[in-house]
Amino acid sequence: MKLYSTNNPNHIVSLREAVLHSLPPDNGLYVPQQYPALDPAIIENITDYSFRELANIIATQYLREEVPEEIIQEIVYDAINFPAPVINIDDKISILELFHGPTLAFKDFGARFMARLMNHFWSTENKKLNILVATSGDTGGAVAAGFYGLDSIEVTILYPKGKVSRLQESQLTTWGSNIHALEIEGDFDDCQKLVKQAFLDLDLNKHLHLSSANSINIARLIPQSFYYFEAYKQLKKDTPVAFCIPSGNFGNLTAGLIAQRMGLPISHMIAATNINDVFPNYLKTGEYKPTAAIPTLSNAMDIGHPSNFSRIQHMYGSTWNDIKKDISGYSYTDQQTINQILNKHKNNGYVLDPHTAIGVLAAEQYLNSTNTGHQVVVLSTAHPIKFQSEIQAEIDFKIPYPASVHRFLDLESHKTPMSATFQDFKNFLLSKSS
Ligand SMILES: *Cc1c(COP(=O)(O)O)cnc(C)c1O
Numbered sequence: 001m002k003l004y005s006t007n008n009p010n011h012i013v014s015l016r017e018a019v020l021h022s023l024p025p026d027n028g029l030y031v032p033q034q035y036p037a038l039d040p041a042i043i044e045n046i047t048d049y050s051f052r053e054l055a056n057i058i059a060t061q062y063l064r065e066e067v068p069e070e071i072i073q074e075i076v077y078d079a080i081n082f083p084a085p086v087i088n089i090d091d092k093i094s095i096l097e098l099f100h101g102p103t104l105a106f107k108d109f110g111a112r113f114m115a116r117l118m119n120h121f122w123s124t125e126n127k128k129l130n131i132l133v134a135t136s137g138d139t140g141g142a143v144a145a146g147f148y149g150l151d152s153i154e155v156t157i158l159y160p161k162g163k164v165s166r167l168q169e170s171q172l173t174t175w176g177s178n179i180h181a182l183e184i185e186g187d188f189d190d191c192q193k194l195v196k197q198a199f200l201d202l203d204l205n206k207h208l209h210l211s212s213a214n215s216i217n218i219a220r221l222i223p224q225s226f227y228y229f230e231a232y233k234q235l236k237k238d239t240p241v242a243f244c245i246p247s248g249n250f251g252n253l254t255a256g257l258i259a260q261r262m263g264l265p266i267s268h269m270i271a272a273t274n275i276n277d278v279f280p281n282y283l284k285t286g287e288y289k290p291t292a293a294i295p296t297l298s299n300a301m302d303i304g305h306p307s308n309f310s311r312i313q314h315m316y317g318s319t320w321n322d323i324k325k326d327i328s329g330y331s332y333t334d335q336q337t338i339n340q341i342l343n344k345h346k347n348n349g350y351v352l353d354p355h356t357a358i359g360v361l362a363a364e365q366y367l368n369s370t371n372t373g374h375q376v377v378v379l380s381t382a383h384p385i386k387f388q389s390e391i392q393a394e395i396d397f398k399i400p401y402p403a404s405v406h407r408f409l410d411l412e413s414h415k416t417p418m419s420a421t422f423q424d425f426k427n428f429l430l431s432k433s434s
Contacts, residue, residue: 001062003030003218006314015066016121019114019219020129022212023199029311030218035261036061043263046233054233055080055226058262062222063117071120079112084227086234086377089348093363095356095380096231103171104383104402105300106252107142109227110220115146115153117219118211122152125209130429131155132198133213134191136248137164137300138382141171143213144179155213156180156429158191161417163299166389167405174411181413182428186420189293189304194425204426208433216251216307224255229264231377240267244363244378246355247271247279248301250308252379253327257315267374271329272362274298274337279306280329286320297334297390298354300382328369330362337361338394341384345397353384354391 003018005011007028013021018030042049042057049057056076063072082100089095101108122129131153133143140157147155157172161183164172173181184191195212198204213220232241243266245253253271260266271279274296282288290305316323332340340357344350352360359378367376384391384399392399418424 001036001065002033004033005029006031006310015062015218019117019217020121020211022217023196027196027200029216029308029314031311031314032062032218035258038263040263043265046229049233051084051226051230052077052080054229055223058226058229059113059222061262067117067120075113075116075120079116079223080109080226082108084230086231087350089344089350089360092367092374092376093360094231094235094375094377095350095360096227096377097380098227099353099380099383101142102145102404103138103141104386104405105138105142106224106227106379106381107138108145109223110251111139111142111146111213113223114213114217114219115143115150119150119153125152127152127209128433129153130208130210130433131213132158132195132210134158134188134195135164135172136160136188136302137168138386139213140181141168144172144175144181147213148175148179149177151178154178154180154432156182158182158184158194158425160187160191161185163187163295163302165299165387167386167408170408170411170413173413173415174408176414180432181415182418182425183415184418184420187293187295188302190420192305192307194420194422197422198425198429201422201426204429208429220251221255221258224252225259225262228256228259228266232264232266235375235377239373239375240265242266242268242270242366242374242376244270244272244359244366244376246298246301246359246379246381247273248276248303248306250279250306250312252381254308254311254315257312257326261315268366269327270362270366270376271327272359273329273331274301274358275331275333276302276304277329277331278304279309280331282320283324283327283329297337297387298358299390300355301358328366330365332358332361338391341391342395345395351384351397351399353380353382353387355382356380
């Protein structure tokens with residue numbers, strides 16, 4: 001598998017290089033030269049395969065030139081060690097629950113796979129690899145859990161002070177060892193900017209081997225395509241299947257487009273956002289206008305400048321008309337989000353987290369606006385307990401508490417407060433390397 005930069009088709013690299021470097025030096029994003037097509041017989045007989053078998057078949061398409069087959073299987077089977085069940089909440093809408101991993105959000109899929117793949121690719125080096133990750137809440141915890149305890153990899157997590165939930169913060173700060181948590185005086189976009197700047201800083205890159213674990217890394221996107229196949233498998237195949245994705249940086253949605261290019265018959269994609277609606281606005285107007293992020297209840301989607309936008313544009317040769325034919329977009333306020341959580345609990349007995357609530361709103365709006373017999377699968381991106389502190393005051397029932405979260409809340413936290421100034425961040429990284 002060869003990849004190239006969205007800014008320069010002649011900048012071609014191996015998967016190893018794309019995974020370890022994360023970003024091309026020209027500030028573009030790595031994309032595969034080709035999306036490998038799955039054998040149509042596999043899609044036809046998809047119910048014959050377990051989730052792990054499907055994941056292994058897909059991963060092999062990307063990895064086989066650079067990773068021995070038994071190691072691919074080891075990475076996949078180790079990373080995909082929890083299920084992704086589809087739950088029907090009514091006759092048109094199903095929920096794909098992606099929150100059964102260790103940090104209760106879909107990012108466990110990407111992070112666990114990426115950690116194992118990077119560890120394999122780095123195993124030939126005898127230096128430290130420094131992973132930088134900006135998080136709006138969930139990524140950091142998943143990445144920390146994925147990389148914790150690996151001795152050749154250090155992880156530095158940047159998160160916006162006061163903008164993540166209590167449980168999210170404890171999933172970032174209670175690790176210690178090779179995991180460092182920086183509490184940044186700023187918003188998520190500031191954190192993301194610091195990481196981008198670090199990659200472009202020549203001096204820093206002379207001293208450190210930097211890599212990223214954000215959804216800009218292609219190793220996050222590959223495993224996120226697995227569960228689109230798994231969801232399709234669990235549904236009846238005789239209706240067209242559309243997917244609805246609560247979106248922030250649009251990594252999850254991009255992974256769906258990748259699954260589609262690999263041959264999965266996805267009839268339509270629906271992007272659901274909170275009031276940070278840069279992408280739905282782009283679909284409406286054809287103009288892409290990144291802005292500052294506005295804080296909301298669905299904080300993992302508080303993104304004003306989605307980092308995978310240029311990948312999506314690139315997949316469509318920047319043709320707005322084609323993009324809006326394949327993807328619809330809708331956005332919702334916090335009040336609509338809360339009303340939806342209350343409504344679905346009361347009428348369907350299902351507890352949605354704020355992100356998934358926005359997804360179900362968008363699925364309903366899409367179904368109301370079209371007259372086709374689509375089945376819509378809403379990706380449930382997080383377990384509602386992750387946002388208990390934000391929504392408990394607004395709802396009239398208790399969110400069920402999974403046993404695994406106590407572990408985080410009871411541990412001691414280790415965090416370093418920091419300004420959003422690049423020099424401070426750089427000094428921190430350099431001080432760790434000496
Ligand atoms: C990260 C995240 C999202 C947004 O996913 P993207 O791939 O960045 O679009 C949505 N919901 C939750 C709970 C998340 O953690």
